[in-house]
Amino acid sequence: MSEQDLQQPIASDRLQREAEFHDDAFSSDARQAAGKYYATAQAAKSCYHKLILGDSEQRSILEYGCGKGSAAFDLAAKGAHVTGIDISSVGIAEAQAQGHALGLQDKLSFQQMNAEALSFEDASFDLVCGSGILHHLDLDGAIEQILRVLRPGGQAVFFEPLGHNPLINLYRRLTPAMRSADEHPLSMADLQKIGSRFSSSEISYFGLFTLLAAALRPGPDSSLLHILEALDRIVLRRPALQRHAWIAVLSLRRS
Numbered sequence: 062m063s064e065q066d067l068q069q070p071i072a073s074d075r076l077q078r079e080a081e082f083h084d085d086a087f088s089s090d091a092r093q094a095a096g097k098y099y100a101t102a103q104a105a106k107s108c109y110h111k112l113i114l115g116d117s118e119q120r121s122i123l124e125y126g127c128g129k130g131s132a133a134f135d136l137a138a139k140g141a142h143v144t145g146i147d148i149s150s151v152g153i154a155e156a157q158a159q160g161h162a163l164g165l166q167d168k169l170s171f172q173q174m175n176a177e178a179l180s181f182e183d184a185s186f187d188l189v190c191g192s193g194i195l196h197h198l199d200l201d202g203a204i205e206q207i208l209r210v211l212r213p214g215g216q217a218v219f220f221e222p223l224g225h226n227p228l229i230n231l232y233r234r235l236t237p238a239m240r241s242a243d244e245h246p247l248s249m250a251d252l253q254k255i256g257s258r259f260s261s262s263e264i265s266y267f268g269l270f271t272l273l274a275a276a277l278r279p280g281p282d283s284s285l286l287h288i289l290e291a292l293d294r295i296v297l298r299r300p301a302l303q304r305h306a307w308i309a310v311l312s313l314r315r316s
Contacts, residue, residue, distance in 0.1 A: 075243050076175060079148050079197055087128055087151040098275045098307075104290045105267035105308040109220040110135070112312055113190045117141040123210060125176050125191030125219075128152035129159050132190065137168035144186075146174040177202035184212045192220040197244045200251060204258050208315060217259070217313040222246040225304040229272070249304050252311070260316035266297040268307025 113122075113132060118140035124133045127145030133156065136143045147153050153171045160169040174180060177199055189207050207217050224230065224246030233240060256262035271289040296302050 076148060078243060079241055087149055087155055098272065100278050101271040101274050101286065101289075102268060102308055103286065104271070104293070105220060105265075105310055108265055108267070108310045109190075109192065109218065112216075112218045112310070113188065114139055117188075120187040121185065122188045122190065123181070123186040125189065126152075126194035126197075127156045127171060129155040131156060132192065133169060133171075134159060134163055134165060137165040138163075141168065143169050144181075145169065145171045146176060146179075147171070148173065148175065177206060179206045179210055181210045183209055184215075185210045186215060187212055188216050188218065190218045193222065195219050195221050195255075196224075196246050197241065200254065204255060208258060211315045213315065215315045217311070217315070219311045219313075221309050221311065223266075223304065223306055223309055224248055226269075226307060229307055247309065252309060255311065256313065259313040261314040263312045265310045265312075266303045266306035266308070267293060267310065269293050269297060269302070269305060272307060 110132065114135060117136050120141045122136055122141045122143045124131060124136070124143060124145040127133050127147045128149070129152075131145060133143045133145045137160070145153075145156055147156070150173050153173050156169075156171045157166075160166045160171070172180075176194065189211055195203060211217065222229075225248065233246075252264055256264070270292045271286065274283070274286050274289055277283075277285065293306075297306055
């Protein structure tokens with residue numbers, strides 16, 4: 062990767078703020094305090110990874126938002142050709158270093174890029190995916206770009222926070238340093254807007270009762286966590302309660 066790839070100019074004040082926030086987040090442990098909550102998101106992460114890793118061999122995949130620990134490395138290990146983009150030059154450098162350390166550099170390419178103005182040609186990718194990225198973007202611009210670079214029949218899969226649960230929103234207000242100034246957890250209206258742009262969409266909801274386990278920092282084999290995940294699977298079938306979930310996993314298909 063050239064120095065130019067790491068230093069592409071960022072166009073707007075909003076994007077500059079996002080770049081600076083994520084440079085700092087990658088360089089520090091500013092979000093470490095949220096780890097206890099993400100420990101309860103095993104079911105959501107498992108759903109996301111199952112959707113993107115299945116039948117990934119030889120697929121051309123674009124990952125929105127990359128860095129150390131992203132899904133790009135698992136995808137490349139499965140035989141996919143992965144291009145990762147991020148607004149943070151620090152995140153790009155970390156991803157590049159990890160790719161080399163794992164010996165996967167021939168399957169990986171990382172570029173600093175504005176996700177709302179992709180430089181790729183039309184119909185370049187079989188899959189576009191990302192974890193916790195759409196809620197940092199202008200949705201109209203981002204979805205337009207995703208549809209443009211997806212091949213016919215291509216898939217988009219995203220793992221995103223929702224913005225309706227009052228207790229989660231209280232936590233967000235009490236911990237502003239953990240979030241960028243411009244991010245916006247998705248609303249049900251946002252999900253409807255996104256789904257309407259694709260030929261098919263399926264949304265899975267996670268994180269209601271499982272959040273009760275956060276204080277215990279449960280491991281993936283925790284009996285309590287499994288019980289709360291089962292309870293979530295039951296209650297989050299009800300449309301009236303889905304808006305109060307913490308996380309949505311979106312599986313979208315282009316015609």
